[in-house]
Amino acid sequence: MPSSLLWFIPLLPLLGFLINGTLGRKLPRAAVAGIALLFTAIPALLVGWLWMTMLRTGDLIMQVVSRPWIEITGFHVDFALTVDHLTLIMLAVVTGVGFLIHLYSVGYMAHEDGYWRFFAYLNLFMFFMSVLVLAESFLLLFVGWEGVGLASYLLIGFYYKKTSAADAGKKAFIVNRIGDFGFLLAMFLLIQHFGTLSFRAVFAQIAAQPELHAGWLTAIALLLVVGAAGKSAQIPLYVWLPDAMEGPTPVSALIHAATMVTAGVYLVARCHAIFDRAPAALAVVAIIGALTAIYAASMGMVQHDIKRVLAYSTISQLGYMFLGCGVAAYSAAVFHLVTHAFFKALLFLAAGSVIHALSGEQDMRVMGGLRKRIPVTFWTMTMGVFAIAGIPPWAGFFSKDEILYRAFSYSNGPLGKLLWIVGLVTAGMTSFYMFRLWFKTFFGAERFNEQHSLAEHGAPVHASSSSTQTLEAEHDDGQTTQHHGVHESPWLMLLPLVVLAVLSVVGGWFGIPAALGGHNEIEHFLDPVFAVAGHPENALNADQVSHTLELSLAVISVATACVGFFFAWLFYYRKPGSASALATKAAPLYALVANKFYIDEIYNAFFVSGLLGFTRVFLYGVGDRLGVDGAGRFASWMALDLGEMMRRMQSGNLRSYAGWLALGAAVVMGFMIFGRGIWMH
């Protein structure tokens, strides 16, 4: 395959964006969808071709360079793309899952206004995301990095008439910018110390200088972590992701679950050469990851909005990936990234299908008993739930277990064991809240109201259905649309669900560890990327590998998942209502968690109200009005006053002139008589 074809992977979606963005308003919906699908399908095929080439020839590192983007004396950055094994995996996820979600969206968004706008933005996202994973330099990666943030901003705020959606979009962009602030500083340091931002050049310089260790490399690594924490919604910058659920559900699946939010993990993995030399930064990554995992899981257990449960679960799973990176198990983290992309995209899309069936309802308290009404959605979602809960042989089990095992055998003192325990508890919580969602949505009594229409949720209304009931509903803009009762989604939406469900089952089989009789293909596959730049200092040594240990850890985590299942079954199936009874008993704790630990409020008070208040009072009031304006006014007042004095002196009055003359003469005489004497001393 000629490597110049690489350019088409990002550029075709860009073309799709340009066509739909400019002409889309006038095109029929089918044409808009066709363009968007075509320009995501071709890149997916190209990636497939890349895989074939790689499998045929074995090794594959491909690179294309175009004209320089920035070129000044002593520093330049090219537009350069590169493919290695890590990129190939990311590309497969991005283009593959991306295409499936495009397909799903054709059905999901079928009756929305701004259809063209939605697909234009979605293609724009695909462009930036491909740039992000294909970039050969920090700066080009940053293009994708900021670009996906932009696409995310536009798509979260898709229903811009809703204040909450507009707020959420803005919040996502600004919090991501805080992360980018760290990323930028990291790049400034890289330029200062290496004089280049090319990955290959920087990593080659690091490899060539074995004495480089910690010091400013730690600073660079920590600043990169700030960036990664922003994009991947880790503590303390996770606050934007739950709000991002204001966007349409396919967006949540694509951007806020499968691809964009994993960019932080990709960044850490990509820069592992830097992190390997900065153990302190690596430990920070691990701790942030573990804390985020358990913290987000705790909030996921009390959410009532089906999408918010999944949002917190995403944050929690990203925490696992960070934990994996932090214990230098990069390939395990990437493995989990891949399986997570499958099952979380599936869960979101299935949730979308549920919401779709209920005409926009997202509150699990008014769902229930849906498994007979929407069987395909139920069965596919079940695959996702089992995958994320860590039940073998579903995909999530293998990847999550690999991370937990690597954390447990992390050589660095008791930290590894501690991280493992946190991870294990999180696994139990994950299993609990996912089965809670499963039971509340699909089992028990039917609590929904079929007449119920929640068009104001901004969710879609769907017109073709086998359902018996039909009712009219008013749209925001006064347009009337046909409204139906509970119904299964069209095949266009179910097809991606089925494909993803299959992947959620078999996706983990590429990484079955030796202890379970597998070969852990994914780790060997990624070896060329993660093993070249010297020894990961904290990674596992080969002689430490113990199959018995790995097996027993696996048994423990499966048992934990079962405990989670048991409690969910007890609270939400066996004895419905007992959960709320428990919540009333421990009311303060429940309130704390349900209110997300009041973090949003604290951030608002400090960083928004506090800073703005300070600005209004001190910077604008005291600084600008009093200081800057005041100084100007004082100066003009001085000038006027002096002028006034001068004016008085020139009164036209002869006697006063004579007086001034006499005074002046007296001063001169005084100088002549006494002055000389004074000066002579």
Added chain:
Amino acid sequence: MNFDHSILSLIVFCPLVGAVVLALLPDRGKTMAFGALTVTVLTFLLTLHLPSHYAAAESVGSFRFVQDSAWIPAPAIRYHLGVDGLGMWLVVLTGFLAPLGVLASWNAIAERRKTFYVLFLLQQVAMLGIFVALDLFLYYAFWELSLVPMTILIATFGRTKARRTAAIKYFVYAFVPSALLLVGILWLYAKTGTFDLPRLTGLAAAHHISGNTAALWLCSLAFLLAFAVKVPVFPLHGWLRDSIAEAPTAAVMVLAGKTGLYSILRFSFAIFPEQSHRIAPLMIALGALGIVYGSLIAITRKDLKELAAYSTLGHLSFITLGIFTFTIAGLDGGIYQILNHGISGGALFLLLGFLYERYGTYDMRDLGGLAARLPWMITLYVITTLSLIGLPILNSFVGEFLVLAGTMQSTSEHHVFWTVFATTGVILSAAYMLWMIQRVFYGHLGVVSQEIAPHDLNGREQLALWPMVALMLLMGVASPYWMHTLDANAVKIATVPSPAEQHPHERVEIRTTASTGFVDPQLSQEALRALATTGKIKSSQPAPAPEGRLY
């Protein structure tokens, strides 16, 4: 026919001739607007001669298209014009913005059109003159000339009753330091007997201007103060808010930034290299403070023009920061950012003007929910916003990135702190711009936006905006086209031999920068030689391996 020796005169005096012709024509219908459009487009086409012939043009020192003839024998004032990369692109930018300014004023200026367009063209003459004059006296004439039309424009065509005050404020702020500048220029003449910039630069490099360091310092401060007020550099921005709030769109687009920053680069740095280096830590601090100060206040403003004024302060502070780092990256980024701000800032003011023409208010609380009603307007607003907040692949990112990277490399005191401080600007600028978009375009319809029937951008307005949008994108992805000609300025300024480098401590730091690969074979041979002579690179130490260019 070879225009090269008269092209600059043609460019400068084309608007002047236009102004005279307009003054003689009757003010009927759209005569004035069409006349001004013709003149400005013609001027712009003339300016395009410069970049298209730049490589081939004969160069005198670092200047090209030079026209140098005696004007007044005593005092020795010459008619000396010429441009280098910096001057050329500013001339082109000024030429480019002028027709857009006319398009913006098409309907907005309904009365006293003759006065408006004549003054507008005179302002044009003054700015073009500033960018091409190489004789200090000639330069000063253009500098002072630029004050008058602007002051009258603000006083006559201001939006509210406060326009007189704003005009006086602008005039006093600009004029008083200019008087000091004149004293400085005359002192220089008294010491050296010349107003000629290239000769003064040579004398300055050889430390032959004056042995009186105190007097040199005072003179350099007079220069810097006059320029810094005009930029404006924080905290000398007292005139900015009122002038921007009052001035008509076409005038606001050229009000701040370019002339002051150009003058610092051209005159302060060339004639007072040592003093400029010494004062750099202060200016870096003021630049970084200005970024954060301007951006923070912009978040709290509810009036769009006030918001834009403080945002302007923030963006111009980036440039101040960059050029005073005296690093190649900082200077390149700063200079590039002057052009970018002219375009993106100009586009923002155009859009604000178009919004005002429709709704008669700049108060964001009265607007809101306009996105669905004005789809093209929101599209262009968002693109301009993204450019201003420095989204990669749009123009400002290149400039701001280089500025901040340059600050990190600077050898000035506390530069790491100021880099971190200034970089928070990327968060704050996103905050106020996105909030502005939200308050004007998203959510529910506001009081005013509800009442008035929506009109999306018409053909004339699109014609004014799309060239800017195209440039935002082009300058974002193809920056080398501009940078190649600008880079020479940056290299020259960054390598000015300053006595500070003789300091052993300073020298060590500079060598560190060189040995970590910041100097690579890309460096032109000329610059390498210059570096070698100033002792930055020992001849025994080869340039580091070309890691950056592996492929």
